[in-house]
Amino acid sequence: MLDLERLRALHSVATYGSVSAAADVLHVTTSAVSQQLAKLERETGQKLLERNGRGVRLTDAAELLVAHAERILSLVERAQADLEAHRGSVVGQITVAAFPTAVRGLMPAALRELRTDHPELRVMxxxxDPMQSMPLVVRGDFDMAVVQDWNNEPLPLPDGLHKGVICEDVADVALPADHPLAGRDAIDLKELAGDPWISSSPDSICCDWLRRTLRAVDSEPRIEHMVYEFASQLALVAAGFGNVILPRLGRCDVPPGVAIVPLADPLSRRVYAVWREEAARRPAIRAVVTALRAAAPAGETGDRADDRTGDRVGDRVGVPVRVPARS
Structure with missing residues (x-):
């Protein structure tokens, strides 16, 4: 009989490339992973790992076993979800990865509601960044991710994931107060061609999106400063060092010396929760999605379809979708 935890250890080594990386993911010592693999080798009568320089590589037998382990672990997760759904209780633990403004703008209120309504559920x-969080959900490191896409650049959803809309988040432009366009009721991005910009780190989804968005209006981006936190970006705007595209969700206090101006052709991002298909029936998934939607800014309600499958997201998670109005 194959031991599930030993299969999980082998699968983690295959996924993350080393015993030490697998130990980090499983929150155990490297010695514990090595012991599990040694027991699995005795259990199967097959050599599973071979030395490869300073690391290890999987044998053909291990590769075969990993393919089965993926299906076995997926079935176990589906069984656990079905049992939770049958019981109907929101209990246990759920892990959530979220991008920074969702952590600031949604998670505190959502966590308070979950602690009140479902005290036996532990949310971590x-x-x-969304580009890192979705692979973490696919691999099973996290149960859910809160991610974003923009109205001019839809989010590709990996196979095996479902998503539910949380809210829509409009963005404005933050300009130095002495900028020639700072007093306008609305401006077009084309009018800012040639201006310096401030964005997040170069490998982030936000920086990539800003470059493509500016190029789409024939404005070659001059991103002169790369700072992750919006508060720091706004401090640079106030000092006159560039402009920032500033979403409204989780917006920090705007310092003196900064003018917030809406865009004539609005840019908005949609915020989603994504989770694995195997976990779709978990009451905890539905509870977290419900709490996130309740934490979003109030606005009009309406159903949204899952962009990949065409299924009604509201039906999938058991609650209606709330989409705040543009403003």
């Missing part, structure tokens, strides 16, 4: 949150 970690801040992650």
């Amino acid at each position: 949150v970690r801040e992650e």
Whole structure:
């Protein structure tokens, strides 16, 4: 009989490339992972790992076993979800990865509601860029991710994931107060061609999106400063060092010396929760999605379809979708 935890250890080594990386993900020591693998080798009568320089590589037998382990672990997760759904109780633990402004603008209120309504549910949150968080959900490191896409650049959804709309988040332009266009009721991005810009780190989804958005209006981006936190970006705007595209969700206090101007052709991002198909029936998934929607800014309600499958997201998670109005 194959031991599930030993299969999980082998699968983690295959996924993350080393015993030490697998130990980090599984929150155990490298010695514990090595012991599990040694027991699995005795259990199967097959050599599973071979030395490869300073690391290890999987044998053909291990590769075969990993393919089965993926299906077995997926079935176990589906069984656990079905049992939770049958019981109907929101209990246990759920891990959520979320991008920074969702952590600031949604998670505190959502966590308060979950603690009040479902005291037996433990929610653990970690801040992650959407490009990193979705692979973490696919691999099973996290149960859910809160991610974003923009109205001019839809989010590709990996196979095996479902998503539910949380809210829509409009963005404005933050300009130095002495900028020639700072007093306008609305401006077009084309009018800012040639201006310096401030964005987040070069490998982030936000920086990539800003470059493509500016190029789409024939404005070659001059991103002169790369700072992750919006508060720091706004401090640079106030000092006159560039402009920032500033979403409204989780917006920090705007310092003196900064003018916030709406865009004539609005840019908005949609905020989603994503989770694995195997976990779709978990009451905890539905509870977290419900709490996130309740934490979003109030606005009009309406159903949204899952962009990949065409299924009604509201039906999938058991609650209606609330989409705040543009303003």
